[in-house]
Amino acid sequence: MTPRTPDELTRIAYLGPRGTFCEMALNSWAGERPVERVPQPSVPAALGALRAGEVDAAMVPIENSVEGGVSATLDALASGDPLVIIGEVLVPITFVLCAKDGMPLSSVRAVGTHSHAWAQVRGWMAANLPDAVYVPTLSTAGAAEDLAGGGDAVYDAAVCAPVAATNSGLSVIASDIGDNKTAVTRFALVTRPGTLPEPTGADKTTVVLYQQTDRAGGLLELLEQFAVRGVNMTRLESRPTGEAMGSYCFSIDFEGHVRDARVGETLMGLRRVCADVRFLGSYPRADGAAAEAREGTTDRDFAAAQAWLDALRA
Numbered sequence: 001m002t003p004r005t006p007d008e009l010t011r012i013a014y015l016g017p018r019g020t021f022c023e024m025a026l027n028s029w030a031g032e033r034p035v036e037r038v039p040q041p042s043v044p045a046a047l048g049a050l051r052a053g054e055v056d057a058a059m060v061p062i063e064n065s066v067e068g069g070v071s072a073t074l075d076a077l078a079s080g081d082p083l084v085i086i087g088e089v090l091v092p093i094t095f096v097l098c099a100k101d102g103m104p105l106s107s108v109r110a111v112g113t114h115s116h117a118w119a120q121v122r123g124w125m126a127a128n129l130p131d132a133v134y135v136p137t138l139s140t141a142g143a144a145e146d147l148a149g150g151g152d153a154v155y156d157a158a159v160c161a162p163v164a165a166t167n168s169g170l171s172v173i174a175s176d177i178g179d180n181k182t183a184v185t186r187f188a189l190v191t192r193p194g195t196l197p198e199p200t201g202a203d204k205t206t207v208v209l210y211q212q213t214d215r216a217g218g219l220l221e222l223l224e225q226f227a228v229r230g231v232n233m234t235r236l237e238s239r240p241t242g243e244a245m246g247s248y249c250f251s252i253d254f255e256g257h258v259r260d261a262r263v264g265e266t267l268m269g270l271r272r273v274c275a276d277v278r279f280l281g282s283y284p285r286a287d288g289a290a291a292e293a294r295e296g297t298t299d300r301d302f303a304a305a306q307a308w309l310d311a312l313r314a
């Protein structure tokens with residue numbers, strides 16, 4: 001059975017192992033809730049476990065303030081059985097470089113970490129370890145765990161959160177190595193459809209849009225749907241559909257809840273002009289910033305216009 005409220009979510013998958021930023025997001029969302037945390041090796045695996053009914057929800061990274069959208073998550077949400085976002089969490093990102101005891105910084109030849117983490121420490125690496133080779137891993141904490149495990153890790157230092165270095169018993173050889181000290185990653189709590197959080201006045205909605213045909217002004221026609229109804233977008237990305245060269249869909253976050261009149265009208269407009277609209281949920285914003293409906297686009301304005309039209313028709 002699909003849980004209906006956040007308190008009914010008892011098993012939640014996340015990008016593991018322990019010590020990832022994803023686990024921090026889940027801890028921050030769960031608070032005192034008695035939630036069983038189920039680590040998964042990758043984002044597609046976490047969403048696969050959710051689609052298979054093995055867990056009630058999944059916490060996955062969706063956007064980073066430095067590196068942008070997390071493609072693995074956006075693509076896994078855009079195709080396959082439908083899933084919806086019911087919440088978001090913002091996690092400040094701090095990285096350390098860690099290694100086995102006794103390894104000096106000058107001896108590091110290869111560094112393992114998640115690709116998004118590497119993108120956020122590139123400047124520091126260029127300045128401090130210009131000759132180090134980058135080895136991609138499935139997560140930051142996974143990089144630390146494999147290094148500490150002493151098995152077949154082909155790198156001698158890992159970039160991860162301070163807690164992952166501690167969990168793995170590794171020594172921190174450089175702290176606070178992120179190029180941008182205010183970096184934040186946004187995580188989405190995803191479930192199977194059936195749960196629609198109530199509007200709070202400070203909500204976001206996520207959709208994936210598939211255009212009917214590739215033609216001049218096609219994207220403008222989609223954007224007009226938002227503009228004329230006063231709906232503010234907070235993220236817009238084009239992603240390849242994978243079907244053919246040049247075939248793209250648009251992944252969009254915008255302010256407001258599907259129950260807000262201007263959002264409902266926008267979605268209907270998009271449905272008319274798109275080949276397909278995938279609704280990925282309406283959920284409370286992590287930063288609590290209320291959406292301002294400009295004059296002429298409030299629920300009351302839409303209701304008054306509808307009443308006026310009804311009167312004309314009667």
Ligand SMILES: O=C(O)C(=O)C[C@]1(C(=O)O)C=C[C@@H](O)C=C1
Nearest residue numbers: 020021022061114116139140185
């Ligand atoms: O590897 C982790 O620790 C994650 O939680 C993944 C992830 C990401 O996908 O962006 C999350 C936050 C950091 O920006 C780096 C990596």
